[in-house]
Each structure stands twice: as structure tokens, then as C-alpha cells.
Amino acid sequence: xKLLKMGRRSKKLSREEQMEVEEWIYxxxxxxxxxSDTMTISVxxxxxxxxxxxxxxxxxxxxxxxxxxxxxxxxxxxxxxLKLIKRYAKYKKIVIVKSVTTLKNExxxxxxxxxREKMEPFMFSFVHNFEKLVGQTITSRLRELKTIExxxxxxxxxxxLDRSIIIIDEAQNISQENIRTIMTRLGKDSKMIFLGDxxxxxxxxxxxxxxxxxxxxxxxxxxxxxxxxSDVVRNxxxxxxxxxxxxxxxxxx
Numbered sequence: 001x002k003l004l005k006m007g008r009r010s011k012k013l014s015r016e017e018q019m020e021v022e023e024w025i026y027x028x029x030x031x032x033x034x035x036s037d038t039m040t041i042s043v044x045x046x047x048x049x050x051x052x053x054x055x056x057x058x059x060x061x062x063x064x065x066x067x068x069x070x071x072x073x074x075x076x077x078x079x080x081x082l083k084l085i086k087r088y089a090k091y092k093k094i095v096i097v098k099s100v101t102t103l104k105n106e107x108x109x110x111x112x113x114x115x116r117e118k119m120e121p122f123m124f125s126f127v128h129n130f131e132k133l134v135g136q137t138i139t140s141r142l143r144e145l146k147t148i149e150x151x152x153x154x155x156x157x158x159x160x161l162d163r164s165i166i167i168i169d170e171a172q173n174i175s176q177e178n179i180r181t182i183m184t185r186l187g188k189d190s191k192m193i194f195l196g197d198x199x200x201x202x203x204x205x206x207x208x209x210x211x212x213x214x215x216x217x218x219x220x221x222x223x224x225x226x227x228x229x230s231d232v233v234r235n236x237x238x239x240x241x242x243x244x245x246x247x248x249x250x251x252x253x
Contacts, residue, residue: 032147043079046072047231048146054080056223062186063193064212066172067227068242070234073195074169078129081165083149083191090189092163094142096150097182098122099173107186122152127171153178162187171196174208199249 045051056063057080065073081094130139130148142148153174168174168182171194181239186192196209216222229239 009115022051026143032092032142032145033089035138035141035145035147036082039082039086039138041079041082041086041133043076043133044124045076046233049225049227049231050076050233051180053077053225053227056225057081057084057191057193060221060223062183062216062219062222063191063225064171064209064216064222065193065195065225066198066209066213066228067225067233068197068238069200071227071231072233072237074125074167075129075132077167077193077195078126079133081167082130084165084191090163091167093146093167094148094150095161095164096123096126097153097156097166098126098169101169105117116216118167126167139234153182156185157181159185160187161185161190163189164191166192168192168194171195171212172198172201172207172209174213176208179208181210199246219221 043055049067053063053065053073053076056065057077066078067073069104078094084091085094127143130142134142139148142164164187166186171179173196183192194209194212198207198210198213203209213224213226217224229242232242234240
């Protein structure tokens, strides 16, 4: 009845009323909602820092997480983003922002196609994690519906990301200037999750993740989580490999 009364008005709906109408439509008549209802996301944290990351994603608006490879940062971020999309109608989509910096001395050359095709090589780790969580069919459909979409940093200036879970990967390869651009895109009813490993920087210039960890620890709405080698869950051998490389770096080799 309230929605019908809104529709009969001649004046423009307020922002709050527009969101109410959008939410009602989403809850009652969208494939995205029906698809999210079919998702079962079951993830168990294996370390205290993993629990801290999950809690930070639930409670904070901006989350900053640094740690070695194999600690489950990306997997947990993807899982919690899907849970938020499923549980709360105010979140409409998951936006993946990833630095397109390649590994040192490993250029991949010119990439043909549109935006999605050009971003596909850089999206593999996310697609892989989403597929592990909800399967290939649902992941593909969520991407087709733009419930999961990719966004290059170069396209971020001048936009507001409302009602979104924004995941920024490889933050150590993002400059301080671009970190500022990204953070100020945070819109209404959104969360922003920065991930990376401060030691695996492939770009020249300042380390964006180190900058974030150093300067944003004391803001109530921002949560910072630091993983270490004891949080490696992918394969126990990774922690031993990391120790060898850390030792070589300390000795200047």
C-alpha cells in the first residue's frame, strides 16, 4: 500500500523512498535474489587471525588485511562478501578491484577484447575462489548479472560505489595516490576490503598496503588484520618456503 501511494505522487521520490522501492523489487522479483537464495556458503576459520578478519568484515566499513600467501585472505573475503549479498538486501553487488600489475619481468602483452576480457587474466584467483564456494554455474551467472563485477583502478575516478562489497586485491601494488582515489569511492551502504602481502610488491614506488596499515589503524570504522606465517593453511610447506626467502632477503641475497 505504501509503495502504491508513492507511485501516485507527482513529486520525485526521496532517496530513501527510491531505495525502499528498489529493495522491495529486489526481494520479490529479481533473478539475483532467487539465485542468492540457492547459495550455501559454509566456511570454517582455522586460525585466530582468520576469525579476526571475518569479524572485521562483519563489523567494519573498511577492512585492511595483510599477510603471506596461503593464509586464506582472498577466500575468506569472497565467502563473507557472498554471505552479505545473500543476507542483506542493501548490498547489491560485489566489485572486484585488482591492480593489473604483472609479476616482475612477466609481461603478458596486449590483451584483446572488451573490459571483461581484458580483466579476465587478473580475475582468475577470484573466480577460482567463488567457484570453490558456490560452484561454476552460480559464479558464471552472478558475473553475467553483474552481481559480481570487475573494475580497473583506472575507471574509478568520479564514481560512487553504493550498496556494494568492494574487494581490492594486491593492494601492495597500488600507489598512495590511487589508494586515496579508491577509498574515497566508498558510497552509502558499502564495505571496502583491502587485501595483499606487503612483501610481494611488483610495482615501483610506494607500497599502498604498508601505507594503509601504518596510517589507518586508529579509526573506529576501519579494521586492520595482520596475518603471519602461522596462519598459512594452503599447504604447511609454504610457511617453510617463506622462511627461506625471508632469511635470504635479510641477508641481502
